[in-house]
Amino acid sequence: MADPETQLTIDTDETDSAFGDETASDTTSLKSAILNYKYRNGRRYHAYKEGSYWGPNDEAQADQLDIFHHINLLILDGELNLAPIGKNPQRVLDVGTGTGIWAIDFADKHPSAEVLGTDLSPTQPSMIPPNLKFEIDDCTETWLYKPSTFDFIHVRSLYGCVSDWPKFYKEALDHLKPGGWIEQVEMSVVPKSDDGTVAPGHIFEQWGQISLELGDRFGKSLRTVDESKKGIEDAGFVNVVEHRWKLPIGGWTKDQKLKEVGLYNRIHWEQGIEGWCLYLLTHVMGWSVEEVQVYLAKMREAxxxxxxxxxxxxxxxYGQRPPAQA
Structure with a gap:
């Protein structure tokens, strides 16, 4: 895969009777808040912690997430992670699990591990490996797990989701076992070109500039692709390693592996662009839905x-919590 420095060639019982009817009522209210989705401009969004995440949780966006999972498998030659976690991880957390596809694959590959996937939306499948469970949780709040619980914490595509990354990384550090690993995968929202075909003023350049401004106004950076390494280092992780790749948008490269990645990535963009911008443009920038659709039409043409x-x-x-001192 091309380095960015290289130019590309062309429990089922939810209540506890000991707490009486009040707790049962609270539980019912909480379940209702989770499951009663919000619908805006033809897209479905999470209801739990409404408005804290900009992306839809409907089938169209689920397809986008699964396509990106496939792209990651292509990049990593079929591997699910690069952190040197060993062959027998015991407890694994997948933060912002989305459709749960990474967690399912990881649980299948590591049957001895207990895998937990968390998200704001309960959109994961019910048929899952026996060593996997999904929970509704907000990773930006204080984590309620016991300290030093996990061997491995996996994070992917949390760009625009976290307002306080130092707090997030501190929680991750505290909840990893000494010697445990965190790994984070993020993508840029800014399309670029090496040959000037994405020229100044081009719709792709506009997309990048507008997207970054949206994240800034929303209070949750969309620059995470460039910020995660420093954030992980600053939190106190050691043995931090960063890998970076250029993903073509379209099948224009000569390299056959990159061509395949690019073809999938173009589908990924086509599938994702409306969900990536619709909520933020209408609620943060004040655009009309009609203005958004004109903008998206220009993107689709490009x-x-x-x-x-x-x-x-x-x-x-990826980075490691410092091992315990002997």
Whole structure:
């Protein structure tokens, strides 16, 4: 995979009777808040902690997340992680699990591990490996697990989701066992080109600039691809390693592996762009739905343009909680 420095060639019982009817009522209210989704402009969004995440949780966006999972498998030659976690991890946390596809694959690959996937939305499948469970949780709140619980914490695509990354990384550090690992994969929201085909003023350049501004106004950075390494280091992790790749947007490269990645990535963008921007543009920028659709039409036309040699960067960063002193 191309380095970014290299130019690309062309429990089932939810209540406890000991607490009486009040707790049962509270539980019912909480379940209702989780399951009663919100619908805006034809898209479905989470109800639990409504408005804290900008992305839809409907089938269209689930497809986008699963496509990105496949792209990651292509990048990593079929591996689910690069952190040197060993062959027998015992307890694993997948933060922001989304459709749960990474957690399912990891649980299948490591049957001795207890895998937990958390998210704001209960959109994961019910048929899952026996060593996997999903929970509704907000990773930006104080974590309620026991300290030093996990061998491995996996994070992917939390760009625009966290307002206080130092707090997040501190929680991760505290809840890893000494010697445990965190790994984070993030993608850039800024399409670029090495040959100038993404020219100043191009719709792709506009997309990048507007997206970064949206994250800033929302209070949750969309620059995570460039910020995660320093954040992990500053939190106190050691043995921090960063890998970066250029993902073509479209099948324009000569390299056959990159061509395949690029073809999937173009589908990924086509599937994702409305969900990536609709909530933020209408609620943060005040655009009308009609203005958003005109903007998206320009993006879709550009995605079809074979003369554009655009790419985006992806970073994978892993780091280790310092091992316990002998």
């Amino acid at each position: 995605l079809k343009d074979r003369g554009l040699h655009a790419h985006q960067e992806v970073s994978l960063v």
